[in-house]
Amino acid sequence: MEKWFGLDSKFYKFGTLIGDLIILTLLWTICCLPIVTIGASTTALYYVTTRQLSDREGYVSKDFFKSFKQNFVEATVVTILIGIIGVILYINIYLFNPNTTINIILYLIQFVILYQLIIFTIYVFPILSRFDLKLGALIKTTIFMANRHLLTTISCAVLLVATFFITFEYRIAVILCAGVYGILTSLMFMKLFRKYVPDMDKDSPENRG
Template identity: 30%
Template sequence: MCETMNVLSEDSIFGQIFGFLGNMIALNILWLVTSLPIVTIGASTTAMYYTALKLHKDKDVTVWKAFFHSFRQNFMQATAIWAVLAAVEALLLSYGFIGIGLITGVLLLYIFPVIAAFSNTLGKLAGHAFYFAFHKPGYLIATAALTCLPMYFTMVDAKLFPVYLLIWLMCGFSLTAYGNAWFYLRLFQPHLKECQKNTFI
């Protein structure tokens, strides 16, 4: 009995795996529920990245507390930038401005993690997002691949689509954010040390 309890304890490998999956499922559900109005996707995505960054940095994090702290804290900025960028992206792609659309896509990829990590005006945060995106192009490629490739395979594989959909509904979005947050935190960390007063992490 003692051996069984040790295997299932929080410090065991199985306990850590189940704890991690529980956090990912909880974070995924929070993101899905708070994204339902569509207009709040910016705020919910920022909150998801805030929580993912905290999980990487601090490990022991209460997911729902971290999520709603960021959701409330960054609601106005994240919602405003989401509304603008979503409209611009749709307009550019509909008129075939793919090059400019890609630049907007880069901003969409980085702006919400930047809002999650730093406090500043939207203009400066957008500038920071471009700086981080092109400071290490390898990280940009990696985060773009982590974000886009799973969605691509979900859409093109009709036979396994139900399986992919179940994964997305359970933990797909949060796992993507958690994977991307590994790269974002390494980009942000030197600057977080320099400007502790301006960061939420």
Template identity: 30%
Template sequence: MDNLFRYDNKFFEILGKITDIVILNLLCIISCLPIVTIGVSITAAYSVAMNMIKDEETYIVKEFIRSFKENFKTSTIVWTIMLIIGGVLLFDFYMSRLVLNESISKVLQFIFTIISIIYTFTLTYVFPIIYKFENTIKNTMINSALISIQNLPYTVIIVILNLSPFLLINLFRSHWGHIIFLYTVIGFGIIICINSIFFDKIFNKLIK
């Protein structure tokens, strides 16, 4: 019975990790609310998660705030650039569908689809890379695209995980409320932690 209440009991260890993920999840959501801070919030979340997966002693709130402050400028500039590029891509897709020549329209849509895939890959990697490596904004974005393509199997898994809320809502429309609640409480934190395992492997390989 004594072992049940020991602080190093497996149950309390698991409970502690779940609590950390919930806190990380809520920090990330709250700090994303101004929209303009989404980039730096994701960067800060990955800085916390990458320490968590290594079982390093991590003060969640303190580390999140520290990383948020340190990476605010770079992450916000990159996020703004990615928003603009995303807006341009959406506009280009819309215009390509209005082209009267069907063949040209399909070619343009194909080209913009390829560009959008590369854009998605870059957006997926850029904020973890901002946390992990010091570089210029231009090189960070270029490296994000190149590294994502070089590690395509991992990239596909990470992108699917990032899109999982939308996929689940589409598959289980009658349970959309439960799905949103799950992700609001812990879901995004779990995704970030799982992604961090993949990013850690990728980055360690690059460092070596």
């Protein structure tokens, strides 16, 4: 029995992980409600999941709110910028009339920008959760990584679509969706980040611990 239900058993660790992901999903959902705080909430979610993958001890709620407070301003600015650009693109695409060659080209450019905005959104908050970067450097780093590592980008996008689909089909999944997506994509992001910062799991001024 000790083998299956002891504190060091896989069953106990799995149960603890599920419990942490439920708490994390709840915190993320509540903190996203003001809408403008979605970025700060997502950054905090990734801070928790990447710490878990680095085998760092901590408490989900404590670590979540530590990151939420620490990255609030920068994450909120990024969220607002994404929102503004997204609205402009939506209006342009909706109202655009591709009736000439030049208009068709301009119309297609809107979709290229939209694609860049989507992959930027996928990467920016995980990067912000792990690195202490100024806004300009954050934007440059995000665009670079999102376009260079296309396999990771596509995998994260597919996971995101799958998460929405599963949550829509099985409403009970809402209690785990954000946490599970966060931990699965964090596996990919941490592997990617370690290519640039081998001591990713150690504390440093550039690496958020």
